[in-house]
Amino acid sequence: MGVNCVPRSVVVQRILGIVVAAVLAVFAMLVSGRSPSTAPPDPSSTLAVTPSTPETSTSAAPTPTPPGAAATTGPGLTEPGIHVVAQSAVDGSLEVVERVRVGTPVSTLLLAPPSPRGAGSAGATPTITGFQAQAGGLLVTDTPMSPLPADGDRIELPAPATDITMRYRLEGGADRSQPAPVGRVLILLPPVTRPDPALGDPAVVVEVIGGTVRNLVCPDLPVSDQLCGRQRGTVWSTTTLPLSRSSVVAQMDLPQPGAG
């Protein structure tokens, strides 16, 4: 097979190879900047539990979150920390997606229900149901004890992971205010992740969607910082909290039964 007597079929094969390679290379460059059609974190979407590693390391500066949408950057999403999105239902339960992102892989996670804090929420007895989790792309088969004890239960991850996504329903966390306008409640908000030596005390941001939030209170913070809610469109979020002081109580009016 010398180069000097190359058959025509070989020349055609070369040209075809170059053309196909060039077309594929152009397509590769075109699609590299595009994102899959996966929706951003949204408790009403099952896609929210997809543990896709955000492609932020290669993307440009964080874009501002549009009003009414859950954050796409910040602790638990693009940097170490915990990000919680909770959507309230008509019965006062919360559908929650909790994302934990850490710098050093962890192999267990300590979970505990949010504990009642302050006046008005003492009657709440939060429990977790429908717990699902993925860690580093793997399904977590270990589930927390039911009911989850107040001092917590530790779940084992299938492999050390830096990205853990949990989805669950938090029930019994709402305490109807008396006397109060119809539908007004105080609700204990997650996270259910608890600090431990492996996890440290990461930053936490809690976002609430659904119903009409009146305000968010962080009773573990100094008095001057306890009104910790910030409104952005229909989404309320807390300031960045340390996990060890991440108790959050929302005062809100629950959605009307039958309302879309």
Place this chain on the structure above:
Amino acid sequence: MTVLVSVVTATGDGQDLFPLFTGVARLLGYLAFVLVIGTTFFLAWLWPKDSVEWVFIRLFYGGAALMLLTTVLVAVLSTSGSWADAFVGRSGATALARLSILALGVGFAWELLGDARRWRIPILIWQLVLIESFIVDSDAWREPWLVVKVLATTGHLAATGAWLGGLLALAAILVPSAHLEVLHDVLPRFSIIAIASVVTLVVTGALHALAVAGSVTALMTSTYGVVLAVKVIVFGVMLLLGNVGRRYAARLAHRKVTEIDESASDQSVRVFAVAVGAEFALATAVLATTAALVHFAPAA
């Protein structure tokens, strides 16, 4: 291909079987990698003749076809059967880039196969770029220790391709007992390549595993570590059986194993072929555990 993906999608829906199918596709992808990289490496550095045997051409084209199929399958299955998302983002771009590099290789198969010794450096660059197309979309391409993991994985894949590809090419000569005279040139060279590959695999494998797991403790206590241990055990058995087989063949041939050629007895050549074949079969098991490791690798 669409039909195949549809069947897999239909079976996978509701049964969470996508990870299994993706793992199988990944295993076949590794075999394709060995066929493509191994055959071209063998022809460029070990094959002593000017003419190329048809069996190597078939191995290369078979590997290229399998790589095309498995690259598309892994991309589609990883997005739960969604063609719209399969070739989007970094994973999709990497898959397309790999197919582009593959197309270039198939286009220049004349030089790649028939004139490999003269085109060693371009072939080496082409092989390295193809290897990187596997690495960019792997757990190696993440901080921390990105550079260490990329270098380790590049060495690991290159050694895998050279060693297993060499074994396959040897089997292709030994099984039909054709052109045994080339063994006189091939075996001493392959022996050096095999030793260098095993050392490289052990060193780079250990480095990569530590970097991916994060610490020795995490490696020892995770599912990833267990699967890695299985891989190491199969790898050890492969080395042991390969060694036993080669020594037996050498005893039958009354000479060193690297000196077996057309003048050796038929029985010793057959035993040597069986030993090489068994070694490659166990290598497939190692590749299967590697496919499983991808599933259990902790995300960075």
